[in-house]
Amino acid sequence: MKRSTQNNKRGLTLVELVIGLVVLSMVAGATSALMTAVGIGWTHGNQIEVGTSLSTQAMVRIQKILRAAKQIGACRMGAISGSPSQAAAVLVWKGDLNRDGKVQASELALIEHQSNADPDIAQLVCWEISYPTTWTSAQKQTADVTMVDDAIYADSEITSFKAMANVRAAGIVTCVTAAEFHRIDSSSTVRPALEYALKFNKDGMEIVKYGRSTSRTPATLPASQL
């Protein structure tokens, strides 16, 4: 006797199919949630890495300028929050390179915060004189300007310095949306310092970094500034 094999081939009922689909969608949902969590974690880790890298870069570069500085001059405070009337800026006498006891414009540097609505463009810059590479030493000496005594302590010198010929700005670090500077100096301070707070915004993540750089060149304030 021959049995019909067709009767043994049983298909899925509608209920079984629906249950299967529900289980599958649950597994898909769980997998999607897992992948989202992993993605968020990865993004957060990346933001931490970028934030740390930016702040370290800023601090190392500011320290490089300030540790070798002879004097810290005029300083505009700026503000870490709100809208300051003047952006944070500090004028620095990098050193008496020609050992004449006077400040030449080529020996100055200006660290300034440049705000911008786009956080990626907001930055800290360093203004310095940069003569054309084709110039001879004699041409550079002729073009250089000897500053009036104590001029670097005048707030107006910040604006004047930027307007000088051959003064150019180079970026120190980007994504700095706010900056606040404090010059720490007095008649008895042999190591003047700059205290700063910088607010970084990278991909929507805001971090505030606080730092301090001290001049390692012993130099008290000139008597006229006491």
Next chain:
Amino acid sequence: MASVVLAAAVVGIAGSLGAAYKQNSATEDSGVALDLARELMEEVSSKSFDPSGSPNAAGWPSVTDRKLYDTIDDYSGYQDSSDSIRMWNGSNIDAGNGTVFTRAVVVQNNARPAGLTGTAGDFVLVTVTVTAPSGQKYAISQLCTRYTVVR
């Protein structure tokens, strides 16, 4: 049986996600802690061994305002927390990005390293320890020496 396998899988995945999150958090904490430690160490090491004038200003704990400190030993025992770091103009800032880190300074006198000659009292070892919200401690040390400034 299927439920047991599923539960084991969920626990395993949750565990690995938790570990990844902790690792991220620890990386963030160590970055902030080291920044805070370096900043304070920079400040301590910029101070003189001896007072530049007289009398020597008092330090911690009788004076809590760091602005008034004039020598390294003024910082001995100093403590603060990141949500109230006092800037030079007197304003406080939150330097811990929303979490609180505690900083402490230890100044060890007579810290002349072995093998060096000279007066032991001319050396101090400064250690700044930062405790993260998780309890993890980060410490950096610097040896400071007495010297004469030539202007």
